[in-house]
Amino acid sequence: MSNDADTRKLVGRRGFLKGAAVAPAAMAVSAPELADAQTRVAVQAAAAASAGATAVPAPTPEQVARETSATPPQTPTPTVKVPGSDLMVEVLKRLGVEFCTSNPGSSFEALQESLVNYGDKPNTMPEFITCLHEETAVDMATGYGKAEGKPMVALLHGTLGLQHASMAIYQAYYGGVPMVIIAGRDDGFIQAHTANDMAAMVRSFTKWDAHPKTLPEALDVLQEAYRQAITAPTGPVVVILDTEIQKAEGAGVAIPTYRPPVIPGIDAATAERLAARLLAAKNPRLSVGKLRTPEGVKNAVKLAELVGASTATQSTSGPMSFPNRHPACGPGADTAYDFTLGLESGPADVAMMGPTIASIAALRDKMGVAFGGLRASPAPTTAPGGGGSKIGEKIDIDAEASLPALIAVVEKAMTPARRRAIADRVAKNAAANQKATVEGVHKALEAKRVGWNNSPVSLGRIYAELAPLIENEDWCLASPTAFSGSHHRDLWNHDKPYSYLGPQPAGGIGYGAGASAGAGLAARERKRIVINIQTDGDMNFAPGVLWTEAHHGLPVLSIMHNNRAWHQELMFLEFMAGARGRGTDRAHIGSTLRDPFIDYKKMAEAYGVAGEGPITDPNELAAAFKRGIASVKAGKPYLIDVITQPR
Amino acid sequence: MKIVIVSILALGFAAGGAVAAPAGGDPVRGKQLYYDHGCYGCHGYGGQTGAWNLVGTSSPIVNNAQAFLFFLRQRGGFSPMIPSLAMPRFSEAALPDAQALDIQAYIKTFKLDAPDVDSIPLMGQIEASAAKSYDPGK
Ligand SMILES: Cc1ncc(C[n+]2csc(CCOP(=O)(O)OP(=O)(O)O)c2C)c(N)n1
Ligand SMILES: [Mg+2]
Numbered sequence: 001m002s003n004d005a006d007t008r009k010l011v012g013r014r015g016f017l018k019g020a021a022v023a024p025a026a027m028a029v030s031a032p033e034l035a036d037a038q039t040r041v042a043v044q045a046a047a048a049a050s051a052g053a054t055a056v057p058a059p060t061p062e063q064v065a066r067e068t069s070a071t072p073p074q075t076p077t078p079t080v081k082v083p084g085s086d087l088m089v090e091v092l093k094r095l096g097v098e099f100c101t102s103n104p105g106s107s108f109e110a111l112q113e114s115l116v117n118y119g120d121k122p123n124t125m126p127e128f129i130t131c132l133h134e135e136t137a138v139d140m141a142t143g144y145g146k147a148e149g150k151p152m153v154a155l156l157h158g159t160l161g162l163q164h165a166s167m168a169i170y171q172a173y174y175g176g177v178p179m180v181i182i183a184g185r186d187d188g189f190i191q192a193h194t195a196n197d198m199a200a201m202v203r204s205f206t207k208w209d210a211h212p213k214t215l216p217e218a219l220d221v222l223q224e225a226y227r228q229a230i231t232a233p234t235g236p237v238v239v240i241l242d243t244e245i246q247k248a249e250g251a252g253v254a255i256p257t258y259r260p261p262v263i264p265g266i267d268a269a270t271a272e273r274l275a276a277r278l279l280a281a282k283n284p285r286l287s288v289g290k291l292r293t294p295e296g297v298k299n300a301v302k303l304a305e306l307v308g309a310s311t312a313t314q315s316t317s318g319p320m321s322f323p324n325r326h327p328a329c330g331p332g333a334d335t336a337y338d339f340t341l342g343l344e345s346g347p348a349d350v351a352m353m354g355p356t357i358a359s360i361a362a363l364r365d366k367m368g369v370a371f372g373g374l375r376a377s378p379a380p381t382t383a384p385g386g387g388g389s390k391i392g393e394k395i396d397i398d399a400e401a402s403l404p405a406l407i408a409v410v411e412k413a414m415t416p417a418r419r420r421a422i423a424d425r426v427a428k429n430a431a432a433n434q435k436a437t438v439e440g441v442h443k444a445l446e447a448k449r450v451g452w453n454n455s456p457v458s459l460g461r462i463y464a465e466l467a468p469l470i471e472n473e474d475w476c477l478a479s480p481t482a483f484s485g486s487h488h489r490d491l492w493n494h495d496k497p498y499s500y501l502g503p504q505p506a507g508g509i510g511y512g513a514g515a516s517a518g519a520g521l522a523a524r525e526r527k528r529i530v531i532n533i534q535t536d537g538d539m540n541f542a543p544g545v546l547w548t549e550a551h552h553g554l555p556v557l558s559i560m561h562n563n564r565a566w567h568q569e570l571m572f573l574e575f576m577a578g579a580r581g582r583g584t585d586r587a588h589i590g591s592t593l594r595d596p597f598i599d600y601k602k603m604a605e606a607y608g609v610a611g612e613g614p615i616t617d618p619n620e621l622a623a624a625f626k627r628g629i630a631s632v633k634a635g636k637p638y639l640i641d642v643i644t645q646p647r
Numbered sequence: 648m649k650i651v652i653v654s655i656l657a658l659g660f661a662a663g664g665a666v667a668a669p670a671g672g673d674p675v676r677g678k679q680l681y682y683d684h685g686c687y688g689c690h691g692y693g694g695q696t697g698a699w700n701l702v703g704t705s706s707p708i709v710n711n712a713q714a715f716l717f718f719l720r721q722r723g724g725f726s727p728m729i730p731s732l733a734m735p736r737f738s739e740a741a742l743p744d745a746q747a748l749d750i751q752a753y754i755k756t757f758k759l760d761a762p763d764v765d766s767i768p769l770m771g772q773i774e775a776s777a778a779k780s781y782d783p784g785k
Contacts, residue, residue, distance in 0.1 A: 323781075323783070325777075325781050326781055326783070327780075327781055434778070434780075437777050437778075438774065438777050438778050440777075441773060441774055441777040442764070442774060445764045445770045445773065445774070446764060449761045449762060449763075449764055449767065449770070450695050450696070450700065450759075450760070450761045451691065451693060451695040451696045451760055451761070452760055452761060452762055452767070453760050453762070454691070454692065454693045454695065454696065454760055455692075456692055458691075458695075458696050459696070460696075464769060464770070464773065465769065467769075467772070467773045467776070468769065468772045468773065468776065471776055491773055493776070493777075495781070495783065567688070570685065570688050571688050571689055571698075574685045574688055574689070574735050575733070575734075575735045576735075577735065577741075578734075578735020578736045578737060578741075579735065579736060581736060581738035581740065581741060582738075582741055583684065583737065583738070583740070583741025583742055584684050584685040584688075584735055584737070584741070585683050585684050585685070585741070587685050587688075588685065622769075645691045645692060645693075645696040645697065646687065646688055646689075646691065646696075646697060647689075647691070647696060647697040647698070
């Protein structure tokens, strides 16, 4: 066995310690040393077991000192020619991973060092994004993943980081949001920060996980993790990286060639059959749900234009759907559709429905937790993308992966006569849809004018004031909007795959602020701006995200929907108290944010974000919004505190 | 929905018999009570936003003292005749008649704040924008 091959083996930290004492220079760890280290681990484990199940070794004073004081790492780090973690970063670079959100931890100090120092352009692709809470790190990956349809990395510190991040991971799972979560593991250091099977804590709500034992395996695993994350059903995946592998000798270890995943689409015969039905139809329709990536949206538009179909969209309720003011989008000139094709959505005569997270939930949930909404049986699932609407024939296949084949057949079957008939239909549909849009907007404004001059400010007014100001901007509305009335649905033009990123995937509060910052990562290099209608309860779970926005220059405009309450809960409590006949005058206890009120302008300023407010006069909104948009366009996040009506 | 409530109220009166005619309340006290009892929570500070509009309505529940009191007492699942259970019940113990009527007096001071769509330039802008033809390049 050559030295290079030797170093590919898992190099135990204890092996390092022993070897380092003899020869502190570059070295390969021999098999006997490894065996020795393993024996000692086994002896320790046996001792712990005999002392009873709860006898987990407490951190030694030295360990605590290292983790809590300025004491630098005491473990002699072997000198290696090529740090293993450099190769890990190289793999991420080649995958095109743009960002790595993280709160620092010794379990990945080697990987962090590579992230910030390795490469021609260190700290790019991925760029280390500093987070003040691991929940934020993962929520940011969720916002980014929703906006771009691709993964970035969240890097977490052992058992601790994973647990802080766990609700965000849980939501990413419900939302099928692709991301690669890396957790550092240092078995030789503080025992409480490690575990034999670390990913087990989040296994029942992640799509896939792996714990590689060697550096070459780790490089393969990172690529496989990426593939798993982006393959339908998309979702969060976990890779556990031991410190030993991060620090291992990488010289002579080759970066594996990345093979993109093959996501199955419809076969040729099905493509022929569906194309024939679309082309034979006098009045075809597409029902477009949530696709995986912007490429899928592009192809859905292409198909609708090719066959002259009117289209239903979900773009006002979440990302990756059909542009809602495209001329094909709307009821069309004639609502008696003779063939409707569903793309991850119904109602439809035939729908292509790719696998959802619910389809793998039982596989991952070995403990039988049976999370609501993802239970396999007996109740029909209401999982995201499942859709309860009527579907004549359901083809269990990813729609996005099927579109290229379908489009190719349609293009081949196109004749001049067909083209003429389609052009005529397209024009009629466009006129009808345009009319429907204008009428819809007028009707919506009739409703939204109520309370127009109210103080505190009405929520409809906020969205209305924003409309003309963002009309010519490339915007992304990143926060959930149900609590603020979702007035963008009627008033704004959702013409991008990322126009609106949708709700908290599992209804968890504390998500919006982080998701908006993550959308800000996607927006920063793309000259896009992020609009965040920020509820106050949500803001206060992890407000440190404001610092991350300031530090990394994220173009996020946060407009407080400051109703000084967890208002949803206040209403529930009022109803409960009323039902029991005990009155509602104490329902504010534990459900409102008063005594004292929180000053969000100051909060923003404390974290380095420019802010203004509180605004109570609706006539001051437009000027403030203009200042905010100018600021975020210059790369500076901005927060406007608006005291609002509760709903 | 409103029609249902009103007709059911009529039924309720028929069944419940006469209620002593209450005196008018005080809107100043009512303002504080509207806040303290959390009416704003579902009806907005101006009675126009949220779950149910209290302004510009001819509903007897808003305008008639007896109807108002009867309505408050019969909410939250205590009146199977009234279908929506979204509004809490307010028992006499929790919100005595006199206080309830103060609140009603305050509600009656609300003015509908809904300018004509045509009178708001911003709304004209939004409509004009919706009428623009689609530009995927923007
Ligand atoms: C993590 C989490 N904790 C608690 C809840 C329960 N909950 C649902 S809505 C809500 C209030 C949210 O307050 P805010 O974000 O200010 O929105 P508002 O209802 O005031 O508009 C809470 C606490 C939840 N959904 N998720
Ligand atoms: Mg709130």
